[in-house]
Amino acid sequence: MNKDDFLLSVEGLTVSFDGFKAVDDLSFYLEPQEIRVIIGPNGAGKTTVLDLICGKTRATAGSIRFRGKELTKMKEHQIVHAGVGRKFQNPSVFEDLTVFENLEVSYPMGHTVMGSLAFKRDAAVIEAVESVAHTIFLQDLLAEPAGLLSHGQKQWLEIGMLLIQKPALLMLDEPVAGMSVAERKKTADLLRVITRDHTVLVIEHDMQFVGDIADRVTVMHQGKVLSEGSIDHVKNDPRVIEVYLGH
Numbered sequence: 001m002n003k004d005d006f007l008l009s010v011e012g013l014t015v016s017f018d019g020f021k022a023v024d025d026l027s028f029y030l031e032p033q034e035i036r037v038i039i040g041p042n043g044a045g046k047t048t049v050l051d052l053i054c055g056k057t058r059a060t061a062g063s064i065r066f067r068g069k070e071l072t073k074m075k076e077h078q079i080v081h082a083g084v085g086r087k088f089q090n091p092s093v094f095e096d097l098t099v100f101e102n103l104e105v106s107y108p109m110g111h112t113v114m115g116s117l118a119f120k121r122d123a124a125v126i127e128a129v130e131s132v133a134h135t136i137f138l139q140d141l142l143a144e145p146a147g148l149l150s151h152g153q154k155q156w157l158e159i160g161m162l163l164i165q166k167p168a169l170l171m172l173d174e175p176v177a178g179m180s181v182a183e184r185k186k187t188a189d190l191l192r193v194i195t196r197d198h199t200v201l202v203i204e205h206d207m208q209f210v211g212d213i214a215d216r217v218t219v220m221h222q223g224k225v226l227s228e229g230s231i232d233h234v235k236n237d238p239r240v241i242e243v244y245l246g247h
């Protein structure tokens with residue numbers, strides 16, 4: 001694949017915190033519409049990589065190219081605008097608003113929560129909300145306050161709040177943590193649907209789930225790539241077994 005064909009190219013990415021390199025000369029490449037999962041032991045630098053891509057943390061060195069743009073030079077809101085959506089580990093939905101309203105306020109029209117509630121709903125917004133609600137299995141719960149949803153449903157709603165902004169790259173930090181087995185399975189189905197239009201970068205520890213969703217797996221250790229490839233490739237890599245899977 002030509003380098004320009006990658007959706008995201010991370011090269012030589014490094015960040016030091018008081019001399020400690022949490023991410024150390026890291027390079028990896030994402031193809032359009034792939035699901036990539038980053039795995040690795042605690043402290044390997046996985047979350048920091050997502051922080052660097054979304055602009056929350058500034059790189060010490062290296063480059064993050066996304067659709068021809070250099071993200072390391074951009075501010076967080078510019079990176080969102082460029083098409084990168086990030087979901088953190090804990091769901092942060094608006095508990096007092098309904099499912100419909102949570103999706104509506106996330107629709108990319110620059111509304112504040114109050115401004116958005118006051119404005120007249122137009123057909124395009126309603127259509128987008130209903131379509132996303134269907135994708136995230138909440139089409140029958142549009143009038144339900146988000147605070148009454150299960151933990152798993154809140155996670156899906158938050159994914160929906162990103163989807164409605166149509167990011168080209170969706171980054172999810174441990175999306176199935178705290179979910180039931182049935183919810184994990186539905187989330188795997190959801191991610192497969194999402195990749196028809198989006199590239200997905202996921203951090204995950206649950207190896208069953210990783211095997212269910214990953215096109216490719218990148219294993220991190222001490223801020224670097226330890227191994228990369230299919231789930232079978234990394235599962236059988238003796239270095240991965242030694243530092244991660246064997247524990």
Ligand SMILES: Nc1ncnc2c1ncn2[C@@H]1O[C@H](COP(=O)(O)OP(=O)(O)OP(=O)(O)O)[C@@H](O)[C@H]1O
Nearest residue numbers: 017018021022040041042043044045046047048049
């Ligand atoms: N802002 C920061 N300042 C100082 N050190 C940090 C900062 N952010 C992360 N670190 C350190 O960088 C290392 C990598 O942390 P990170 O959270 O990226 O690891 P991780 O692979 O996501 O781990 P986990 O699986 O436990 O979430 C850790 O040693 C952490 O303490």
